[in-house]
Amino acid sequence: xxxxxxxxxxxxxxxxxxxxxxxxxxxxxxxxxxxxxxxxxxxxxxxxxxxxxxxxxxxxxx
Numbered sequence: 363x364x365x366x367x368x369x370x371x372x373x374x375x376x377x378x379x380x381x382x383x384x385x386x387x388x389x390x391x392x393x394x395x396x397x398x399x400x401x402x403x404x405x406x407x408x409x410x411x412x413x414x415x416x417x418x419x420x421x422x423x424x
Contacts (some may be wrong), residue, residue, distance in 0.1 A: 385410045412421060
């Protein structure tokens with residue numbers, strides 16, 4: 363088995379500016395542990411994600 367990581371799928375999605383609370387709602391709707399979006403407050407590409415104990419985090423790319 364080749365130990366080199368390989369990308370096996372690529373996707374593109376359009377993105378509208380979304381507030382963080384709406385991004386959390388969208389994450390719940392799709393049933394994933396993370397949701398990629400453009401933060402309406404900062405204009406930055408961001409990810410909301412589920413943490414332990416029913417808490418959430420936000421990562422923003424600068």
